Amino acid sequence: xxxxxxxxxxxIQLSDVLDMCIVAFLIYKMVGLVRDTRAGQLVKGVLAVLxxxxxxxxxxxxxxxxxxxxxxxxxxxxxxVLFQPELRKAMxxxxxxxxxxxxxIQLFGPGSEAKEQERQKTQQLIDAICESCAAFSKxxxxxxxxxxxxxxxxxxxxxxxxxxxxxxxxxxxxIFFHNAPLHDGALVVRENRLHSAGCFLPLSQxxxxxxxxxxxxxxxxxxxxxxxxxxxVVSEETGAITVxxxxxxxxRLTPAKLKELLQRELxxxxxxxxxxxxxxxxxxxxx
Numbered sequence: 001x002x003x004x005x006x007x008x009x010x011x012i013q014l015s016d017v018l019d020m021c022i023v024a025f026l027i028y029k030m031v032g033l034v035r036d037t038r039a040g041q042l043v044k045g046v047l048a049v050l051x052x053x054x055x056x057x058x059x060x061x062x063x064x065x066x067x068x069x070x071x072x073x074x075x076x077x078x079x080x081v082l083f084q085p086e087l088r089k090a091m092x093x094x095x096x097x098x099x100x101x102x103x104x105i106q107l108f109g110p111g112s113e114a115k116e117q118e119r120q121k122t123q124q125l126i127d128a129i130c131e132s133c134a135a136f137s138k139x140x141x142x143x144x145x146x147x148x149x150x151x152x153x154x155x156x157x158x159x160x161x162x163x164x165x166x167x168x169x170x171x172x173x174x175i176f177f178h179n180a181p182l183h184d185g186a187l188v189v190r191e192n193r194l195h196s197a198g199c200f201l202p203l204s205q206x207x208x209x210x211x212x213x214x215x216x217x218x219x220x221x222x223x224x225x226x227x228x229x230x231x232x233v234v235s236e237e238t239g240a241i242t243v244x245x246x247x248x249x250x251x252r253l254t255p256a257k258l259k260e261l262l263q264r265e266l267x268x269x270x271x272x273x274x275x276x277x278x279x280x281x282x283x284x285x286x287x
Contacts, residue, residue, distance in 0.1 A: 119267060121192040125167045126262045132172040133234050133241050134255040142236030143176045144186040144216050146201070147266065151227035157188050160199030167194050186219065202226065220244035230265050232258070
């Protein structure tokens, strides 16, 4: 037994180690994907069926084994249908990874003057949104604002009306005025401009959301689950300001806290990510 173990260890090559690391990483990601979601319960159901089949084989339950043997060949197709939302989420997360963003990296980036202009435009957008949300919160006016980032939301934008305007509190206020034609939908912001209004968003499939939250919050959470967008919500019932980000709700924010969060996500984190990506490319070029 000891000789077998020594032979096995000494026969391991670098490719075997890499193979095991990749498989372990994939398993870790899969566990993280299904944990605390509906997929976790589905996995338990699949394991229960496999255990039942093993018991049928062990004790010779012919009828049960025949039924399970008829069902299991179609298991792959059934799993694709059952896990469709989770698989889509995984693929979208993979598409947003640093590997896929290499094609969008400008090697030397824009000049300092262009960076400062872009930063000022982003700050103007943040100021307009925060001023509008403060007024909405006071008047209990419902609002739903989606700030597009790396994940493009063209399919959502196409459901609304293109306005393509510079941001201003007055225009945002007019869009969400309760008698306005576009007030029920979402406002999508693209490249620091109010791009499309009256858009329809996918509702979250998370059944653990509090029933106290309405359709706006479910829509905000839904689009944040399938993209990297920052979504700002103002409740029509309570006037509370909420931000949906990466499938999580940051609730009961003050206008000051909202501004701090938007600056962190849209200015500081974006700049850090760009600098990190450019530095990695430069290191590879030097090598």
